[in-house]
Amino acid sequence: MKNWGYLAAFVSGALAGVAVGLLTAPRKGEETREMLNDQIKNGLEKSKQSIDEMKEYVKKTSDQIKEKLGKDKKIAEVLEKEGIDLND
Numbered sequence: 001m002k003n004w005g006y007l008a009a010f011v012s013g014a015l016a017g018v019a020v021g022l023l024t025a026p027r028k029g030e031e032t033r034e035m036l037n038d039q040i041k042n043g044l045e046k047s048k049q050s051i052d053e054m055k056e057y058v059k060k061t062s063d064q065i066k067e068k069l070g071k072d073k074k075i076a077e078v079l080e081k082e083g084i085d086l087n088d
Helices: 002-024 029-081
Strands: none
Touching: 002 029
């Protein structure tokens, strides 16, 4: 879940960058709006990429857990057939 921290840091950094840029750049209103629009689009695209990466990570981890549990279940079934109780 540390990826959520990276996403939050990215969004915070992007917002701070936009604020500093707006306060220090002597531009016309139209130019500023265009710049903001571009930065927002870039930020949204990076956010979507981060979300997609997190989804892939969660799916991969989930598949690994399911595989591990399946192996453990098979081992337990074999041990049970042999009369070995792991709860002793």
